[in-house]
Amino acid sequence: MRDVKPIEAITAVEMTGESADREFDFELYLRQRAALVEQALADRVADAHGPASRLLEAMRYSLLAGGKRLRPVLALAACEAVGGAIDVAMSFACAIEMIHTYSLVHDDLPCMDDDDLRRGRPTNHKVYGEAIATLAGDGLLTDAFKVLAQAAAQSGAAHSAPEALLETIAELADAAGSAGMVGGQVIDLLGEGRDLRLAELEELHRRKTGALFVAAVRGGARLGGGSPEELTALGAYGAALGLAFQVIDDLLDVESSAEDLGKRTNKDQARGKATYPALLGVERSRDLARELAGKAERALGAFDDRAAPLRLLAAYAVERKL
Amino acid sequence: MRDVKPIEAITAVEMTGESADREFDFELYLRQRAALVEQALADRVADAHGPASRLLEAMRYSLLAGGKRLRPVLALAACEAVGGAIDVAMSFACAIEMIHTYSLVHDDLPCMDDDDLRRGRPTNHKVYGEAIATLAGDGLLTDAFKVLAQAAAQSGAAHSAPEALLETIAELADAAGSAGMVGGQVIDLLGEGRDLRLAELEELHRRKTGALFVAAVRGGARLGGGSPEELTALGAYGAALGLAFQVIDDLLDVESSAEDLGKRTNKDQARGKATYPALLGVERSRDLARELAGKAERALGAFDDRAAPLRLLAAYAVERKL
Numbered sequence: 001m002r003d004v005k006p007i008e009a010i011t012a013v014e015m016t017g018e019s020a021d022r023e024f025d026f027e028l029y030l031r032q033r034a035a036l037v038e039q040a041l042a043d044r045v046a047d048a049h050g051p052a053s054r055l056l057e058a059m060r061y062s063l064l065a066g067g068k069r070l071r072p073v074l075a076l077a078a079c080e081a082v083g084g085a086i087d088v089a090m091s092f093a094c095a096i097e098m099i100h101t102y103s104l105v106h107d108d109l110p111c112m113d114d115d116d117l118r119r120g121r122p123t124n125h126k127v128y129g130e131a132i133a134t135l136a137g138d139g140l141l142t143d144a145f146k147v148l149a150q151a152a153a154q155s156g157a158a159h160s161a162p163e164a165l166l167e168t169i170a171e172l173a174d175a176a177g178s179a180g181m182v183g184g185q186v187i188d189l190l191g192e193g194r195d196l197r198l199a200e201l202e203e204l205h206r207r208k209t210g211a212l213f214v215a216a217v218r219g220g221a222r223l224g225g226g227s228p229e230e231l232t233a234l235g236a237y238g239a240a241l242g243l244a245f246q247v248i249d250d251l252l253d254v255e256s257s258a259e260d261l262g263k264r265t266n267k268d269q270a271r272g273k274a275t276y277p278a279l280l281g282v283e284r285s286r287d288l289a290r291e292l293a294g295k296a297e298r299a300l301g302a303f304d305d306r307a308a309p310l311r312l313l314a315a316y317a318v319e320r321k322l
Numbered sequence: 323m324r325d326v327k328p329i330e331a332i333t334a335v336e337m338t339g340e341s342a343d344r345e346f347d348f349e350l351y352l353r354q355r356a357a358l359v360e361q362a363l364a365d366r367v368a369d370a371h372g373p374a375s376r377l378l379e380a381m382r383y384s385l386l387a388g389g390k391r392l393r394p395v396l397a398l399a400a401c402e403a404v405g406g407a408i409d410v411a412m413s414f415a416c417a418i419e420m421i422h423t424y425s426l427v428h429d430d431l432p433c434m435d436d437d438d439l440r441r442g443r444p445t446n447h448k449v450y451g452e453a454i455a456t457l458a459g460d461g462l463l464t465d466a467f468k469v470l471a472q473a474a475a476q477s478g479a480a481h482s483a484p485e486a487l488l489e490t491i492a493e494l495a496d497a498a499g500s501a502g503m504v505g506g507q508v509i510d511l512l513g514e515g516r517d518l519r520l521a522e523l524e525e526l527h528r529r530k531t532g533a534l535f536v537a538a539v540r541g542g543a544r545l546g547g548g549s550p551e552e553l554t555a556l557g558a559y560g561a562a563l564g565l566a567f568q569v570i571d572d573l574l575d576v577e578s579s580a581e582d583l584g585k586r587t588n589k590d591q592a593r594g595k596a597t598y599p600a601l602l603g604v605e606r607s608r609d610l611a612r613e614l615a616g617k618a619e620r621a622l623g624a625f626d627d628r629a630a631p632l633r634l635l636a637a638y639a640v641e642r643k644l
Contacts, residue, residue: 045500051525052505054512059500106460111452130433131511134456135504138428138463142499145467149492162484166471169491173468178367178381178461183374189453190376203373 026312033076034069040090041097044147045140058128058136059143063101065119070245071096071212074313075220078234081300081307084224088160091151092168092223095144096216099176102140105133107185113271141176145169151223160223168219175215184208188273196274204274205246206239213242217310229302236299237310244292245317247285250275254282256321286318293318348634355398356391362412363419366469367462380450380458381465385423387441392567393418393534396635397542400556403622403629406546410482413473414490414545417466418538421498424462427455429507435593463498467491473545482545490541497537506530510595518596526596527568528561535564539632551624558621559632566614567639569607572597576604578643608640615640 048056072093079089108115108123125133184207276285370378394415401411430445447455506529598607
C-alpha cells in the first residue's frame, strides 16, 4: 500500500474480450464459471420433500439467486493456477459460496443491517420470516462443512490428500469464524455511528471480506497441490484483492442506483458506517483500489500463464460496475 | 419401541454411588468429566482483546455457563467404550458442545422461542442484544469446525487417522445441519399450534435432539478406533437415548419450577407445542422414556465393562431431575 501505482495496462475493454489479442474472452469465462458453480451448488443443496422442505427452499432461495460467484471462481482459478484440475476444488468452491451466502442472509436480518433487497430480490427474511431466515443461514453454514468434508467422496478418483482437506477446513472455519468474518461483522456493528480511523476500517474489511478471499485462493491452491510458497503468494493476492473489492463496494454504494446494484444503496452513510469514500474521498478511494489491485497482481509474479484469470480478476475487481 | 419393559435394576441410588458395590461413583464421574470438558472449552475458545473482544465474551458467556455437558461426556465415554483414550476425542467433544450451545443461543432469540432464561442466567440476547447473540451463535458454530479440524494438532501424538476425522466432521455437520438439528428446529417452529401426531413428534426430536446424540457417540467411538459394528451399535444407543432424554425434557417442563430447571417452564404448552405428556399423558410418557433407556442399554449388549458409564448414562437420562 506504500508504492502508489495505477494498475498496469489491463483495461475493461481488454477484460471483456473486445480486444482481439486477449487469449480468451474474460467475461465469457466469468459467466461460464459462475454457471458451473451454480450447477454444483444446486446439486449439493438439493430440494427436499417432507416436513423441513421449507428450510431447503429458503436456503436455495438465497443460494441460487445468481450473483458474481466471485469467491468460488477465485478458488477454482487458484486451483488451476498451481496446475490442479477444478474438480478437486469444486466442493470447496461450493462451501465458500454457501458460507458467503449465509453471511448475507444473517447480515440482512432486522437485528443486523435490516435490508430488504439483495441480489435484486427481497431478502430472505422478507420472504420466509426472521426465524426461517436465521435457520436457513445456520443450515447453509453447517451444510458447507458437510459438503467440504465429503469432498473426497464427491470428486471421485481425483481428490486431494485428506490432510490437505483437513487443513482447508480448519483455514476456512478460521476465516469465517470469530477470528475472521464473524468478528469483522461485530466490529462493523459496534463501529456504526463512530468515526473509524483508516487502520480500523482496514482491519474491519480484512476480517469481514479479506479473510474469505484469502481462504478461497489458498484453499483452492492447496487442494490443487500448490506448494507452501504458492499458497503464501496467493494469500497476499487474496488479501489485496479482498480489500480492493471492498473499497469498490463502498464506491458503488455511493455512486450507483439500487436498480443497477440489486441492493439498497447509500445505506452505509444512512447507518453512519465508516467507508473509504467518506474517509478518503472518491478519487483517492479509486486510486487506493487500483493500487491494491496492482499489489494483488504483483503477488502473482512467480506464476505462469495459468494464473491469467487471477490477473484479470484483479483488474475486474476494480473496474466492475456491480 | 414395541417391547415395553421397564429399564432394569439400575436405580438412582445405585447411580449416585450410594450403594457400596458400584464400581465407581457415577455422580462424581459426571462432575469430573464436565469439569474436564469445561476446561477444554475454555482453552479452545479463549478470551480475546481488541475490537472483536465483545464477540468472544458473548460466546464464552453461553459456552462456559456450566450445564450437564451431556453430549461431550457421551462422546468421551463412547471413545473409552471402544478402548480409545479420551484425549483423541476431546476436541470433538468440545466441538459438539459448541454446536449444542450455538443452537441454544439461536433458539432463545426473540424471533424463535423468545426465552429470557437459560442455565439459570439471562439468555445471550438479553445480555448482549440480538445482533451480537446471533453472531455469537454463528461464531460458536463456525469455530466448532475449526476446533475439530485442528484436532490432530491439538491432541499431539495421540490422534486419529485424518480419514476418521474427515468422516467425523461430515457426520457432525450432517447431524447439526439441514438434515438434522436445524431441520428439526424448523419442524418445531412450523408445528407450533398444530396437533402433531406421535410419529411427527418423534421425527422432530430425532432430528432436533437425537441426531447430535448419535453423532456424539459415533464420533467419539470412531476417533477412538471403534469398528463399524461398534459404531452401528452406538448409533442405536444414541438414537434411543436422545429420544428418552427429550421425553424427560418434556416431562420436566411440565413438572418442575423455573428455579429448579434454570429455564422457563411450562413454555411448551404456552407456545402450543406438541409434547409427549400432552400426547401420551405423564405416566405413559415416563414409561416410554424408561423403555427407550432400556433399548439404549440393550444396544450395548456386545460391549464390555468399559461401556459401564454409557449404561449408567442411559439410566441417568430417565431418572434425572434437571
